[in-house]
Amino acid sequence: MKQLALDIGLQTGPSLASFIAGPKNAAALEHLKLWVGHGAEPALHSPVPTYLWGEEGTGKSHLLESVRAALREQGALVGWLHPGMGEPPPFDERWGAVMMDDVQHYSPVQQHAAFNWFIHAQTLGRGVVAAGTLPPADLPLREDLRTRLGWGHVFQLHLLDETARRAVLRKSADARGLVLPEEVIDYVLHRFSRDLGSLMQLLDHLDGYAMRTQRALTIPLVRAMLENE
Secondary structure (H helix, E strand, C coil), X not given: CCCCCCCCCCCCCCCCCCCCCHHHHHHHHHHHHHHHCCCCCCCCCCCCCEEEECCCCCCHHHHHHHHHHHHHHCCXXXXXXXXXXXXXXXXXXXXXXXXXXXXXXXXXXXXXXXXXXXXXXXXXXXXEEEEECCCHHHCCCCHHHHHHHHCCEEEECCCCCHHHHHHHHHHHHHXXXXXXXXXXXXXXXXXXXXXXXXXXXXXXXXXXXXXXXXXXXXXXXXHHHHHXX
């Protein structure tokens, strides 16, 4: 299942504040907070690239979208490149930074655009934050792009343990105004994918099904939804 952005509360969208890192992902989160500016700290906006990698469901897209949202709040324009863009636009000098998501899936055309964006960003001192499922050395990309993705800050993201996944489900349910009993969390965590993106999608379905049926979130409701949808 394709990774979903880990939206904690659909009303606000992804943010660095809503990302539950756990101990293994804390360094990447703190780096990005410093990069965009957090609290009283001034924004770093370093032109040295940052590359995040890890398996599906580790929150890579959430972090990229969070960085983009933070930059937009500061009034910056941000370039965004992903595998769904058949004809990527040329680099725009108004961009304060560029984000590159799911780089392992880039076509030759997208790789050409990514390299072009990289060169312009470096020349103008603009930041690059990219993400993929593989470490830079293993990416199936042209050599000049792969080496540029790996020469800066590189962070591996890890799947959250059960305690952290439980905290994410609880926080997400609270943001939706849902009452999510502990026994339902236990049922979900022990019977469904550890991929947090999949768990968030399941919670979205449960939310919609509970609203349509006007029933509280219970284990029988989860079973009924799986039987009927």
